[in-house]
Amino acid sequence: MHSVVLTKGVPDFREGQVAFDEDGHLERGNTPTVMNPNDKHALRTALQTKVRHGGTLSVMSMGPPGYGDVLREAMETVYADDLYLLSDRELAASDTWATAITLATGLQKMENQPDLVFAGFKTADGETGHTGPQACWCLDWPIITHVVALDVDEDEGTVRAKRLVEGDIEEIETVEAPTPAFIVADPEFEPTYRKAAHRLTLKDLRAETKERAENHEEHLTTWDHADLNLDPDYIGLDGSPTIVSSVDPIPKAPAEREATVVDPDDGEGMGEVFEAMEPFADGRSEAAGD
Amino acid sequence: MTGGLIYAEESAPYTIDGIFPGFREHATERPVTDYYIHNIAGEQVRTFDITEGHERDTEWADAVLRRKMDSWMAEQVHEITREAGGGLLTEVKVNGLLREDGEIIGVTCEELDPIKADFVVAADGVNSELAREAGLMDWEEPEEWFQGVKAVVDMPGDAINERFGITDEEGEAHLFSGDLYDGVRGGGFLYTNQDSLCIGNVFHLDSIVEEEAEVQDLLDALLTHPVLAQWLGEEYDEREYSAKLVPDSKKAANPSPHQGRLALVGDAGGQMQAQGPIIKGMNHAVTAGALAAEAFVEARSRGEPDSAGERYERRLHDEGVMDKLRPTRYEVASALSENDTATRLAERALDSSVGRLGVRMADRAGLLETAYSSPYLATMMPDTKTPYVTLPTIIGEAVTACPVSAEDFGGGCYRDETVQSNGDEKRVVSLDTQPCVECGTCAIVADTQWEHPSGGKGVEFREG
Ligand SMILES: Cc1cc2nc3c(=O)[nH]c(=O)nc-3n(C[C@H](O)[C@H](O)[C@H](O)COP(=O)(O)OP(=O)(O)OC[C@H]3O[C@@H](n4cnc5c(N)ncnc54)[C@H](O)[C@@H]3O)c2cc1C
Ligand SMILES: Cc1cc2nc3c(=O)[nH]c(=O)nc-3n(C[C@H](O)[C@H](O)[C@H](O)COP(=O)(O)OP(=O)(O)OC[C@H]3O[C@@H](n4cnc5c(N)ncnc54)[C@H](O)[C@@H]3O)c2cc1C
Ligand code: SF4
Numbered sequence: 001m002h003s004v005v006l007t008k009g010v011p012d013f014r015e016g017q018v019a020f021d022e023d024g025h026l027e028r029g030n031t032p033t034v035m036n037p038n039d040k041h042a043l044r045t046a047l048q049t050k051v052r053h054g055g056t057l058s059v060m061s062m063g064p065p066g067y068g069d070v071l072r073e074a075m076e077t078v079y080a081d082d083l084y085l086l087s088d089r090e091l092a093a094s095d096t097w098a099t100a101i102t103l104a105t106g107l108q109k110m111e112n113q114p115d116l117v118f119a120g121f122k123t124a125d126g127e128t129g130h131t132g133p134q135a136c137w138c139l140d141w142p143i144i145t146h147v148v149a150l151d152v153d154e155d156e157g158t159v160r161a162k163r164l165v166e167g168d169i170e171e172i173e174t175v176e177a178p179t180p181a182f183i184v185a186d187p188e189f190e191p192t193y194r195k196a197a198h199r200l201t202l203k204d205l206r207a208e209t210k211e212r213a214e215n216h217e218e219h220l221t222t223w224d225h226a227d228l229n230l231d232p233d234y235i236g237l238d239g240s241p242t243i244v245s246s247v248d249p250i251p252k253a254p255a256e257r258e259a260t261v262v263d264p265d266d267g268e269g270m271g272e273v274f275e276a277m278e279p280f281a282d283g284r285s286e287a288a289g290d
Numbered sequence: 291m292t293g294g295l296i297y298a299e300e301s302a303p304y305t306i307d308g309i310f311p312g313f314r315e316h317a318t319e320r321p322v323t324d325y326y327i328h329n330i331a332g333e334q335v336r337t338f339d340i341t342e343g344h345e346r347d348t349e350w351a352d353a354v355l356r357r358k359m360d361s362w363m364a365e366q367v368h369e370i371t372r373e374a375g376g377g378l379l380t381e382v383k384v385n386g387l388l389r390e391d392g393e394i395i396g397v398t399c400e401e402l403d404p405i406k407a408d409f410v411v412a413a414d415g416v417n418s419e420l421a422r423e424a425g426l427m428d429w430e431e432p433e434e435w436f437q438g439v440k441a442v443v444d445m446p447g448d449a450i451n452e453r454f455g456i457t458d459e460e461g462e463a464h465l466f467s468g469d470l471y472d473g474v475r476g477g478g479f480l481y482t483n484q485d486s487l488c489i490g491n492v493f494h495l496d497s498i499v500e501e502e503a504e505v506q507d508l509l510d511a512l513l514t515h516p517v518l519a520q521w522l523g524e525e526y527d528e529r530e531y532s533a534k535l536v537p538d539s540k541k542a543a544n545p546s547p548h549q550g551r552l553a554l555v556g557d558a559g560g561q562m563q564a565q566g567p568i569i570k571g572m573n574h575a576v577t578a579g580a581l582a583a584e585a586f587v588e589a590r591s592r593g594e595p596d597s598a599g600e601r602y603e604r605r606l607h608d609e610g611v612m613d614k615l616r617p618t619r620y621e622v623a624s625a626l627s628e629n630d631t632a633t634r635l636a637e638r639a640l641d642s643s644v645g646r647l648g649v650r651m652a653d654r655a656g657l658l659e660t661a662y663s664s665p666y667l668a669t670m671m672p673d674t675k676t677p678y679v680t681l682p683t684i685i686g687e688a689v690t691a692c693p694v695s696a697e698d699f700g701g702g703c704y705r706d707e708t709v710q711s712n713g714d715e716k717r718v719v720s721l722d723t724q725p726c727v728e729c730g731t732c733a734i735v736a737d738t739q740w741e742h743p744s745g746g747k748g749v750e751f752r753e754g
Contacts, residue, residue: 194403200377203368 001055001154004114005046005078006103006132009033009063009070010124024249026125033066035073039120041185043078045150046118048191050079051201053152056112060084062091062102065222072216079205083216084110088224090232095240096126100134102235105228107139115179116152116159117141121187129184136182143182144175148189152179164188291532291754292356293438294481294488295322295463297573298349303609304580305349305573310366317359318352319483320461327567328517330468335517344463344568353461353481353488354572355442356754381746384414387423387552394424394550400744408595409586410552413579416535417730418558419742424549427542427560429733432496436476436536436564437731439509439693440490442753444527447485453521454482465567470511474503477567478512480521486529486753487521489513492536492569498691499735505533505693530753533693533729536571537562539615547606548599555579563615574611581605691735694725 011018011031019030050057059074061067064087071083086106094102107117119132136143149162157179164186165171193199212219225235232238262269296318298305307313314321325344329336344351368378381401388396388404396406397420412420421427447458454462466478476493491508498505509531512518537543542560547553555561556575563570585601606612690696727749733740742748 194401196379196402196405199379199382199402200372203377203379204372 007039042118045185062086079209093237095242096130098239104138142177145184317362327465416557434542435495439533543615
């Protein structure tokens with residue numbers, strides 16, 4: 001069994017990390033890059049597969065050379081054996097199409113051909129959700145999206161998955177596909193380890209990976225467009241049919257409630273608070289009485 | 291959690307450092323080089339040096355904090371067992387016995403599929419659900435239990451050295467008994483760690499119930515007593531408060547702690563010896579665990595794996611462990627009042643001491659020190675009227691006995707309130723397990739349906 005997880009670095013959109021300029025545009029230079037939060041679902045699904053079925057696991061990303069920390073985080077999360085970075089100037093400014101072509105080519109070049117490739121649901125910055133399916137289309141493999149449970153039959157060479165239909169938690173269908181196949185995990189995917197042996201494997205992997213992640217660069221393979229034998233006309237900016245005409249900040253939603261700040265030492269103010277709370281106080285004493 | 295001192299007994303077939311080399315270096319705090327007991331009567335304090343009694347049959351005894359100790363041991367155990375294809379799993383709650391045709395064949399877990407096993411060693415502590423499910427232990431009689439509460443008090447190593455007059459390689463143990471506990475039978479302890487102190491009380495559960503004592507107040511009584519001010523000064527920081535039941539092996543230790551493929555070790559089997567004020571639980575748990583392993587190895591190598599339980603029981607008796615836990619002479623003494631000198635001595639020292647006066651009189655005769663230093667006499671002390679080691683009633687009683695609840699305080703597990711409804715006054719006791727420290731007390735004193743929470747979800751002690 002060999003699996004590959006695709007992951008991307010995105011600006012850290014968390015409060016306190018992200019920086020915007022006066023026009024509300026993202027300042028990439030002042031915002032740290034982190035692993036796409038949504039890729040955790042792909043990573044967890046891949047890890048569960050590795051724990052249950054053994055084998056090896058690689059992480060692949062297309063991005064600038066500074067993606068070291070992103071790859072390291074991915075390695076720590078998924079206890080990956082090795083890392084692949086597809087990176088050079090010619091790949092810069094790729095849209096989803098060019099990204100997909102590059103990733104598919106990278107996957108084909110791997111010595112150890114994957115049985116399963118896991119992609120995230122969508123990224124925190126691009127949010128198209130196209131990259132995984134497009135890369136799969138390039139490879140002409142089956143794809144199962146919105147996966148919430150997964151099982152592999154290695155002897156039969158099949159993967160069986162439960163998927164949400166139209167993202168509906170109420171409706172779940174079970175599908176089967178031959179490997180190699182593409183898997184896109186749904187955020188509802190919860191890995192389960194109900195066997196003592198699986199938990200012990202997990203513990204072993206954690207211990208092994210701790211060391212590996214410290215020297216993650218030793219386990220990193222970087223390929224540029226020449227290594228991948230890709231024509232610069234079909235990748236990067238030149239190979240990207242998408243045109244971004246403009247980016248508009250989303251206006252802040254208007255507040256629906258009014259809030260007043262009252263200092264607890266302000267007797268008059270607190271009096272008003274208690275008055276306002278009066279109708280609710282009755283309810284409480286009734287509740288306590290029964 | 292624990293109180294603090296782990297013993298390596300000379301007479302024991304196994305000691306913890308024998309099983310885990312490097313234990314003292316990595317997992318313990320300070321050794322006990324001096325041991326004192328303080329009898330407090332009003333403003334008066336009588337101090338006895340019981341180092342000699344403590345050292346009898348003691349190869350070494352070190353103070354421990356269980357978080358540090360258990361973390362280190364968990365690593366060792368995982369490494370050793372991994373080599374054999376097993377391993378240590380944490381954050382898993384074992385919630386029952388797996389049976390086939392009525393026979394125990396393994397355990398069931400909340401977070402995992404059932405695990406089949408040739409031999410199940412229940413080392414799940416004083417509130418062992420496995421032991422109760424198998425009918426080997428119960429939660430019935432408060433007389434069989436103590437309740438222990440403890441505060442870990444912050445104190446830099448230098449300050450400890452200076453205030454106790456010791457070096458980094460030395461440590462002290464102090465026990466406290468007397469009238470600071472308002473008649474609740476029990477006593478207090480103080481042990482020195484590297485940069486903290488363990489200070490706590492151990493009381494007879496039935497006494498806490500009888501006296502309707504608030505156990506936190508009793509701990510405060512100790513912490514704020516002038517005797518402790520010499521070490522604690524005016525201000526001190528408590529790092530942690532914890533509590534747990536402690537079985538009294540003399541009554542609770544199951545002499546035949548096994549059934550089918552299940553064997554009980556440690557507190558799960560009631561193997562907690564109160565040798566007078568000296569409390570020995572961890573060392574016996576270690577020994578019992580090793581004897582159970584030995585028994586299984588032998589049983590399997592003889593092709594009779596089902597005889598492991600029997601072999602374990604035999605070892606407990608042959609190695610003298612059961613006699614320490616349930617001394618026959620205790621049973622004889624308590625039943626017949628044996629007419630030998632030692633018993634008379636004990637009676638004079640202890641039974642006559644109805645009240646503090648007795649303690650002082652006995653002290654004058656030098657008897658008390660003798661008694662505290664004699665392992666034989668000390669064995670009997672918890673059940674005499676001497677106020678050392680001594681402790682908790684129906685829901686209402688649970689409020690006082692619960693170590694995190696108090697009658698006038700709304701923040702603990704149990705809240706006891708009088709509410710008005712339709713002109714009537716009603717007494718309401720409500721339970722909120724959020725602050726529960728999982729001591730199990732209420733299961734005994736108030737018959738609550740207390741259970742351990744799921745793996746990784748319960749109280750987590752940072753010090754232990
Ligand atoms: C309308 C639009 C216009 C854009 N125009 C430009 C542009 O002009 N210049 C420019 O630089 N960028 C542009 N982008 C951004 C760029 O196309 C995407 O960031 C990138 O192709 C990945 O797509 P995504 O972020 O939508 O990922 P999604 O398709 O949402 O990601 C799904 C999954 O695919 C995988 N994946 C995605 N990207 C990578 C990657 N790089 N490496 C490995 N795995 C990956 C991950 O598993 C991820 O979870 C544009 C995006 C949009 C939506
Ligand atoms: C205040 C106080 C002072 C004490 N002083 C001393 C002293 O100085 N010296 C001494 O030797 N002893 C002392 N003791 C007694 C000592 O703490 C115990 O005898 C000893 O800890 C027993 O060890 P054990 O391994 O049997 O159980 P424990 O140490 O209680 O360990 C049981 C373990 O099992 C786990 N567990 C329980 N149920 C489950 C379940 N269902 N599934 C999975 N895991 C579970 C628990 O989380 C715990 O980690 C004291 C006790 C107290 C309360
Ligand atoms: S609720 Fe019960 S188990 Fe919890 S701390 Fe109180 S007495 Fe102990």
